[in-house]
Amino acid sequence: MLRKRLLPLLLITLLALLQYRLWFGKHSIPDLWELEAQIAAQVQQNANLTQRNDLLKADINDLKIGLEAIEERARNELGLIKQGETFYRILPAEQ
Template sequence: MFRWILLLLLITFGALQYRLWFGEANLKEVWSLKEQIQDQLRENERLQARNRQLEAEVNDLRDGLSALEERARSGQGMIKEGETFYQLVEPLPDSRSE
């Protein structure tokens, strides 16, 4: 009688182990999903930081003219009336020194 109970318990244990390792929603799949979740959380943090930066820039553009002026100066090369513009040009490499 004891042998039959032990055999039944071993078969049940084996069946549960099979489901754990090879069945639907096995451990390998669970580990993979946890890794995907961590990757997605890192991506979300990166995008949230980018969104905060863009939101701050939009607020600066909406509220102040200084940010708008800075963008026009750096992006479009605009200068104010009465300012002197100096453009520095790098010298060409001397072909004789080669």
């Protein structure tokens, strides 16, 4: 009689311990969800950095190949004006 009750009780206890470990222990399901969220954030950050790197590589190639890109940068960033040119600055109308 004792044996008939002991085996199911032992199995239920073992199942409860395994469930506890699955949901609350080390390397549990909530830990997995957190790691998956971190991976998704890192993948997004890597994609952004890859896009930025591609733009920088294109800029570098433009600067290596043509003088037009260098001239454009000098005009925009340094205010370059060629000899014989007249510089006009058009300001937007105030509202």
